[in-house]
Amino acid sequence: MRNMSDKLTVTKLQENLYRIQEDSTFMNVDAYLICGQKQAMVIDGLGITPELYECVKNITDLPFFMVVTHGHPDHAGVGMKEFIEAGCQVYLSPDDEELVKEYAGDVDLSVVKEAKECFDLGGARIKSLPMPGHTQGSVMLFWEEEKLLFSSDAIGSGSLWMQLPESSSLEEYLAQLKELELFLEQVPDVKIYPGHSWQVSAYIKEGCDFMDCEYVKELIRMTTDIIDGKLVGEKKEIPLDFLKDIDIRCVTGNYVTDYCYDVRKIHSKKEV
């Protein structure tokens, strides 16, 4: 249900880059708009607040499309539906389509495609980096020229949810994180814009709305220590029905302030 206080807030982060934040009773979540010379890309479809499509049209005259980073309802919500209904191309991993159907129900995904390896917006090349873990179909997007990584929920925003039924085991996730670390070694001055940037400011560093390589390195250290049994999380209750049977633990670091995982999904299932 939409509350009258729900709204979209647009922030120009730099030339040709905008954050569109949904401040709602449901979730504070970010979409991003990147404008090239030929076309524009919207990253994520927000949750319940309508008029993302109108909002983007008011910012740019370029043709635009949307890449949805994963199938959770705060990223693949009403904005994604608006884009599909307006005939805009929407990209989403097939691995997360079931999730969208579970949460959104009536949305027509027949026109949705899997993200290309690289989108050329004209002077702005955006590479798609699959990052299964938080969900199986999670992707991150990397703007090559500006060295900006849009990570959505794939590595969290200080808070990280890996306890979900659709999340990977921590062993599988660690392999993905190490691949990401290798990639980021080529871009040590990367800025990482997550899907819930307010958390960065609230929990990691006041006034800051992005993360950096140190965050990823800490995430790798913490995940390794959990797997090795050197780090054991506190028991955590999250009052959501679909999590009631999950034994959730939570660990806290300097940057990764609230890392939730399922104690029964630390190790990968062994082949019998």
Ligand SMILES: [Zn+2]
């Ligand atoms: Zn998510």
